[in-house]
Amino acid sequence: MLSYALRRVLSAIPVALIAITACFFILRLAPGGPFDQERALPANILRNLRAAYDLDQPLVVQYFLYLARLLRGDLGPSMVVQDFTVSQLLALGLPFSIMLGLVAFVIATAIGLLAGMIAAVTRNKWPDYVLVLVVMIGLVVPNFLMGSLLQLMFGVYLKWLPAGGWQPGSVAHLVLPVTVLAWPHAARISRLMRGSMIEVLGSNYVRTATAKGLGQRLILARHAIKPALLPVVSYLGPGLSYLLTGSLIVEQIFGLPGIGKYFINAALNRDYGLVLGTVILYMFLILALNLIVDLIYAWLDPRVRYR
Amino acid sequence: MKFTTAMKAVATASVFALMMSTAASAVTLQLHNGGDPRTLDPHKASGNWEDRPISDYIEGLMTLDPLGEPVLGQAASYDVSEDGLVYTFTLRDDAVWSDGTPVTAQDFVLGAQRLQDPATASSYAYLNHFIENAEAINSGEITDFDELGVKAIDDKTVEITLNAPTPYLLAALTHYTAYPVPSHVVEEHGEAWSQIDNLVANGPYVPVEWVPGSFIRSEKNDSYYDAANVAIDEVVYHITEDDNAALNRYRAGEFDILSSFPADQYQLLQDQYPGEAHVAPFLGVYYYVMNQESEALKDMNVRKALSISLNREVIGPDVLGTGELPAYGWVPPGTANYEGEQYMPDWASEDYGTRIADATALMEAAGYSADNPLNLQLRYNTNENHRRIAVAIASMWEPIHVRVELFNAEVGPHYDALQEGDFQIGRAGWLMDYNDASNMLDLLKSGTAQAGGNIAWGNNYGRYSNAEYDALLAQAATELDLVARAGMMHEAEAIAMDEFGVLPIYYYVSKWVISPRISGFEDNAVDRHLTRYLSKSE
Numbered sequence: 001m002l003s004y005a006l007r008r009v010l011s012a013i014p015v016a017l018i019a020i021t022a023c024f025f026i027l028r029l030a031p032g033g034p035f036d037q038e039r040a041l042p043a044n045i046l047r048n049l050r051a052a053y054d055l056d057q058p059l060v061v062q063y064f065l066y067l068a069r070l071l072r073g074d075l076g077p078s079m080v081v082q083d084f085t086v087s088q089l090l091a092l093g094l095p096f097s098i099m100l101g102l103v104a105f106v107i108a109t110a111i112g113l114l115a116g117m118i119a120a121v122t123r124n125k126w127p128d129y130v131l132v133l134v135v136m137i138g139l140v141v142p143n144f145l146m147g148s149l150l151q152l153m154f155g156v157y158l159k160w161l162p163a164g165g166w167q168p169g170s171v172a173h174l175v176l177p178v179t180v181l182a183w184p185h186a187a188r189i190s191r192l193m194r195g196s197m198i199e200v201l202g203s204n205y206v207r208t209a210t211a212k213g214l215g216q217r218l219i220l221a222r223h224a225i226k227p228a229l230l231p232v233v234s235y236l237g238p239g240l241s242y243l244l245t246g247s248l249i250v251e252q253i254f255g256l257p258g259i260g261k262y263f264i265n266a267a268l269n270r271d272y273g274l275v276l277g278t279v280i281l282y283m284f285l286i287l288a289l290n291l292i293v294d295l296i297y298a299w300l301d302p303r304v305r306y307r
Numbered sequence: 308m309k310f311t312t313a314m315k316a317v318a319t320a321s322v323f324a325l326m327m328s329t330a331a332s333a334v335t336l337q338l339h340n341g342g343d344p345r346t347l348d349p350h351k352a353s354g355n356w357e358d359r360p361i362s363d364y365i366e367g368l369m370t371l372d373p374l375g376e377p378v379l380g381q382a383a384s385y386d387v388s389e390d391g392l393v394y395t396f397t398l399r400d401d402a403v404w405s406d407g408t409p410v411t412a413q414d415f416v417l418g419a420q421r422l423q424d425p426a427t428a429s430s431y432a433y434l435n436h437f438i439e440n441a442e443a444i445n446s447g448e449i450t451d452f453d454e455l456g457v458k459a460i461d462d463k464t465v466e467i468t469l470n471a472p473t474p475y476l477l478a479a480l481t482h483y484t485a486y487p488v489p490s491h492v493v494e495e496h497g498e499a500w501s502q503i504d505n506l507v508a509n510g511p512y513v514p515v516e517w518v519p520g521s522f523i524r525s526e527k528n529d530s531y532y533d534a535a536n537v538a539i540d541e542v543v544y545h546i547t548e549d550d551n552a553a554l555n556r557y558r559a560g561e562f563d564i565l566s567s568f569p570a571d572q573y574q575l576l577q578d579q580y581p582g583e584a585h586v587a588p589f590l591g592v593y594y595y596v597m598n599q600e601s602e603a604l605k606d607m608n609v610r611k612a613l614s615i616s617l618n619r620e621v622i623g624p625d626v627l628g629t630g631e632l633p634a635y636g637w638v639p640p641g642t643a644n645y646e647g648e649q650y651m652p653d654w655a656s657e658d659y660g661t662r663i664a665d666a667t668a669l670m671e672a673a674g675y676s677a678d679n680p681l682n683l684q685l686r687y688n689t690n691e692n693h694r695r696i697a698v699a700i701a702s703m704w705e706p707i708h709v710r711v712e713l714f715n716a717e718v719g720p721h722y723d724a725l726q727e728g729d730f731q732i733g734r735a736g737w738l739m740d741y742n743d744a745s746n747m748l749d750l751l752k753s754g755t756a757q758a759g760g761n762i763a764w765g766n767n768y769g770r771y772s773n774a775e776y777d778a779l780l781a782q783a784a785t786e787l788d789l790v791a792r793a794g795m796m797h798e799a800e801a802i803a804m805d806e807f808g809v810l811p812i813y814y815y816v817s818k819w820v821i822s823p824r825i826s827g828f829e830d831n832a833v834d835r836h837l838t839r840y841l842s843k844s845e
Contacts, residue, residue: 043763
């Protein structure tokens with residue numbers, strides 16, 4: 001198991017280097033630059049700005065300067081958010097994004113698994129239909145619309161919850177963003193779990209267990225849940241990285257201090273340093289999460305380790 | 308329980324109780340501030356969402372009254388030399404930074420030098436190039452900053468020497484580029500002086516907390532000379548770029564003021580919150596540039612046809628729904644130092660059907676017809692309103708044999724293309740930096756020759772060029788008589804508009820929503836509103 005984990009970690013290093021290099025050059029090839037704005041800047045001011053961020057150097061020199069800085073653990077300055085370095089911005093936003101993503105992940109996974117199991121067990125009966133309907137809402141309604149609807153319903157009309165913003169330690173401020181973020185995720189998990197569970201419940205060994213007279217709860221607990229979890233587990237890694245990195249719209253709508261929106265804003269503003277910083281961070285998160293999922297998968301199905 | 312432990316508990320409880328009582332009586336303004344500020348350094352800022360917290364914490368020699376007019380700020384008085392080139396300001400005796408250090412003339416000198424220092428890389432340094440030697444220092448031609456035309460005569464006297472008479476100087480000094488910096492803090496922390504933990508203020512508020520992506524919080528500065536008249540104790544500048552979400556939060560009672568709202572919600576606001584939406588003209592023009600180097604658009608008759616066939620009257624009320632005023636001229640109404648009648652072409656009063664017939668005739672004379680239409684690409688940057696306007700205008704041009712291809716891009720590449728001259732028709736907008744007609748008219752000055760044979764067109768994206776126009780502006784720049792100066796600028800505006808050098812569409816309006824609990828907010832042409840004049844009832 002340890003050598004398997006080590007192999008996976010080592011194989012991630014060239015992947016990371018390729019991703020950073022590709023991102024660096026693709027960014028520079030994109031039209032526009034960090035100092036493009038509505039008003040043309042006088043040539044000398046533009047020259048001052050470019051010199052301040054090494055953009056007056058040849059591209060290859062800039063690349064190696066960046067790598068050298070990166071090796072020292074320095075992600076460099078943000079070219080647009082000037083009062084912070086990239087590291088400072090990420091350090092400020094990351095804990096919040098992780099907290100938001102993890103809370104949404106735990107809730108979505110718990111609800112998704114439970115709903116999927118209930119739907120599978122009550123297949124083609126009313127609880128199944130109700131759950132399928134709720135799941136469909138989560139999948140069909142885009143999160144910006146869902147966010148606005150929930151804000152209107154619970155913030156504006158009922159005034160039960162804050163319509164946005166963030167106060168450290170306030171659970172109330174998290175309810176609506178977490179709901180918007182978790183709903184589609186829970187919906188996907190419940191669909192996977194339902195399908196997988198139906199398949200397991202129709203398998204020979206479950207039929208045999210039923211024939212032996214075991215109760216349904218015992219069959220579910222002892223024979224059905226673990227194998228039914230396999231397809232769900234393989235979704236959890238990408239699902240978690242989606243929740244950790246994909247809260248852009250939710251953060252925008254609710255005015256939350258995460259890093260999700262930095263990525264898009266930085267890309268739109270051609271803030272090279274911040275884009276690369278967020279890419280590196282996301283890449284690290286995705287690689288780490290995929291590794292964790294693979295390890296869990298290998299634990300659930302030992303054949304994986306030896307492939 | 309040990310005695311010390313008991314004492315600690317009592318002390319903690321007392322502090323907590325004190326905090327609770329302060330919190331209960333503090334008046335907090337919840338202000339929707341739009342975008343995420345990039346900096347609190349006045350010499351690196353560039354947007355109005357930065358101006359709001361900055362102008363609440365630093366004050367220049369001049370500041371603004373509620374109507375947006377310049378009034379004395381950190382200066383107690385000023386004198387102007389007879390030739391209008393030298394302004395001498397005397398600082399207030401009670402002007403101090405929030406850490407108790409007196410504000411000195413050296414703080415203003417350092418601020419001005421820092422703005423022009425190439426190392427600061429300030430993108431708005433050019434706004435103050437009317438100061439003697441400012442441009443040369445900014446471009447690196449002069450390296451001795453003491454040659455800048457801003458000098459400390461003594462601790463309390465600042466002297467500003469100009470290249471030419473600048474009637475809008477007092478207004479320009481209210482802009483954040485002209486703000487001082489606390490020399491003692493800059494000396495201690497260098498460029499990190501503007502980080503939240505190091506900031507000191509000479510204005511009515513001190514920023515104390517900044518959560519990027521969420522909010523900036525400022526508290527009242529009790530050292531401010533007019534603190535007794537400042538009613539709001541605390542301001543929270545909320546960062547929410549999504550206007551719909553911000554409106555929801557206003558409706559939920561979480562915001563007291565919205566600095567913008569979605570245009571399509573104007574009717575809802577008028578119906579459900581009568582009197583709370585403020586839509587008022589302010590100094591800026593939304594326009595299309597026509598590339599004068601494009602083969603088709605070199606023909607003035609084609610440009611005229613495009614302009615007169617544009618039904619500006621429906622854009623503000625119907626396409627946008629917020630009633631923006633149609634623009635037939637280049638300088639917005641309400642511009643200072645601009646006595647005289649507003650430019651209005653004869654064709655503006657004609658019936659729209661007649662204008663379409665005239666425009667069709669002009670296009671046909673230029674060789675275009677239903678079978679041989681003029682194909683134009685119209686570029687705009689991504690924004691729902693820009694798209695709606697572009698679609699409406701494309702349909703207005705259809706009857707005059709113009710087929711429009713719409714092309715949209717992000718703001719950066721869009722303006723990059725305009726600056727490169729890589730377009731036929733392009734959407735643009737200009738919000739005036741200071742209240743003077745020259746700020747608009749300078750946009751249409753001819754480009755200047757650069758090394759290597761290039762011409763720098765700056766913000767004159769359409770490459771409009773007229774020698775007479777340039778000469779009139781040059782003459783106006785040295786004219787001391789404000790009425791004569793305005794006359795020259797009116798003449799220049801008429802030349803550019805009669806030649807259809809650019810296609811103005813509407814004058815911008817500011818869009819605020821103000822809770823009935825807030826008083827002291829006044830609509831004004833510069834659309835700047837200092838928190839110190841506001842108050843809030845519970």
